[in-house]
Amino acid sequence: MPASPPGPPWLLAFAMTASNLHGEDYGWFPALAVPANALWAVGSVVLAVTTVRARSLPRPLAVALPVIWLSSIMLSQLGGNLLAGALWAAVAWTAQPAWRAPAAEAPAAGGAPARSR
Known part of the structure; x- marks a missing residue:
């Protein structure tokens, strides 16, 4: 455990x-x-390493994940949470490709691309 x-x-x-x-x-x-x-802080670094290895996020964005901790804690009095929010928004945008893809290009239920008729 x-x-x-x-x-x-x-x-x-x-x-x-x-x-x-x-x-x-x-x-x-x-x-x-x-x-x-x-x-x-340790969890942020582990998350960054894991996402780089899994290639689930673009490398620059994955490497920037520990910056969320830094900006939220060390830079909070200077508006660092705005940077943290922007990074989380970028992670959410990148993690959901269906938000960006037109309906014809979105993956079908079986994982294969949808075919136009």
């Missing part, structure tokens, strides 16, 4: 909300935030 992060995910969400309402971080906040952010 794989190791799970310390505490349930809602615990970090609670800590972040409590800190935001308090106006500053509580003394216990780093005990939750540091491991959670470290796991997020």
Whole structure:
């Protein structure tokens, strides 16, 4: 069984909300935030490596996946979440080719391209 992060995910969400309402971080906040952010950073790198190996995303976009963590955490006060949102939008756009393809070129139910009649 794989190791799970310390505490349930809602615990970090609670800590972040409590800190935001308090106006500053509580003394216990780093005990939750540091491991959670470290796991997020490691997960981002693993996701990038996996998508590069599987060729499920274009290489530049896959390599940029860890930038989402960097921009969300380190650059959040400077609007870094706008960059993170743009990267997630690019991932979503790339991962759904049916959004971009005209109906005649979309794959049929069996996975083969649809044929025009």
